Amino acid sequence: MNKLISDKLALINQSGKKALAWLIDPDDFKSEREFSEKLELVSRANVDFFFLGGSLIQRNNIHEIIQLIKSKHTQIPVILFPGSAIQFSPEADGILFLSLISGRNPELLIGQHVSIAPELAKSDIEVLPTGYLLIDGGEKTAVHYVSQTIPLPNHHPELAVATALAGKFLGLKYFYLDAGSGAPDPVSSEIIKAVKNAIQAPLFVGGGLNSLEKIKLAYQSGADLVVLGNAVVQNMELLEEVSSFLEIVHVRVN
Numbered sequence: 531m532n533k534l535i536s537d538k539l540a541l542i543n544q545s546g547k548k549a550l551a552w553l554i555d556p557d558d559f560k561s562e563r564e565f566s567e568k569l570e571l572v573s574r575a576n577v578d579f580f581f582l583g584g585s586l587i588q589r590n591n592i593h594e595i596i597q598l599i600k601s602k603h604t605q606i607p608v609i610l611f612p613g614s615a616i617q618f619s620p621e622a623d624g625i626l627f628l629s630l631i632s633g634r635n636p637e638l639l640i641g642q643h644v645s646i647a648p649e650l651a652k653s654d655i656e657v658l659p660t661g662y663l664l665i666d667g668g669e670k671t672a673v674h675y676v677s678q679t680i681p682l683p684n685h686h687p688e689l690a691v692a693t694a695l696a697g698k699f700l701g702l703k704y705f706y707l708d709a710g711s712g713a714p715d716p717v718s719s720e721i722i723k724a725v726k727n728a729i730q731a732p733l734f735v736g737g738g739l740n741s742l743e744k745i746k747l748a749y750q751s752g753a754d755l756v757v758l759g760n761a762v763v764q765n766m767e768l769l770e771e772v773s774s775f776l777e778i779v780h781v782r783v784n
């Protein structure tokens with residue numbers, strides 16, 4: 531198996547550099563033309579990774595989307611961010627092998643993983659064992675509902691730290707703090723700082739990051755990789771703004 535993604539994430543973690551991912555929800559793109567135009571704009575923005583997935587995917591077009599992305603951007607890894615095992619394509623470069631450790635839903639801790647493991651073993655896809663922590667972002671989001679789990683509070687860092695540490699001791703290599711898609715309040719600075727400090731592993735942060743100010747705060751608090759979804763659907767230029775910010779402060783990874 532190739533180790534390009536994990537090497538890049540290790541470099542980011544060791545060097546203090548930062549990365550940016552655009553979360554593409556296959557359901558958000560109704561026409562190939564619209565999606566192609568958006569992909570063209572990404573060339574100016576320097577995103578490091580494409581994340582691909584959704585809490586509930588209604589259209590089975592993952593292969594098609596990966597092919598379209600690959601026809602325009604050969605160098606940017608496509609990483610699956612699956613809401614369930616059916617959101618799989620061996621054509622992706624990597625998969626966030628998410629375990630929803632903030633919840634107590636066995637299907638999302640180990641169940642979906644068992645169903646997809648044999649497929650993963652047959653493919654060349656890079657598997658990224660990731661502790662996924664849902665944080666209360668101020669309202670119930672699709673992920674809370676679909677996962678049927680209770681998010682961690684946004685202002686009790688000790689609970690998030692204990693959860694992340696348990697994930698680390700179980701051998702998880704990456705951690706994702708998610709306030710849920712479109713959350714009114716992103717993950718708080720105190721949670722990001724406390725978790726990063728405790729785990730010393732690559733930390734992804736997403737959910738409700740819809741302005742440059744909020745994104746800067748996430749990076750400054752300790753996020754190694756910021757994931758942007760909804761805000762980019764509204765305004766593609768945000769990717770470019772974030773990218774320029776990272777360049778100005780000299781923390782772009784490439």
Ligand SMILES: CC(C)=CCC/C(C)=C/CC/C(C)=C/CC/C(C)=C/COP(=O)(O)OP(=O)(O)O
Pocket residue numbers: 555582583584585586611612613614615626627628629630638639642643646662672673676677711712759760
């Ligand atoms: C490892 C495998 C095969 C599956 C993992 C299964 C797990 C643990 C899933 C975690 C819970 C979950 C449902 C995550 C979905 C994450 C995701 C891609 C959210 C994207 O946002 P949406 O919630 O679709 O956003 P919108 O509401 O904006 O469409």
Ligand SMILES: O=P(O)(O)OC[C@@H](O)CO
Pocket residue numbers: 553673708709710711712713735736737738739757758759760761
């Ligand atoms: O769509 P947004 O709010 O950017 O959230 C991204 C992602 O972290 C959701 O799982």
Ligand SMILES: [Mg+2]
Pocket residue numbers: 555557583584585586
């Ligand atoms: Mg969705």
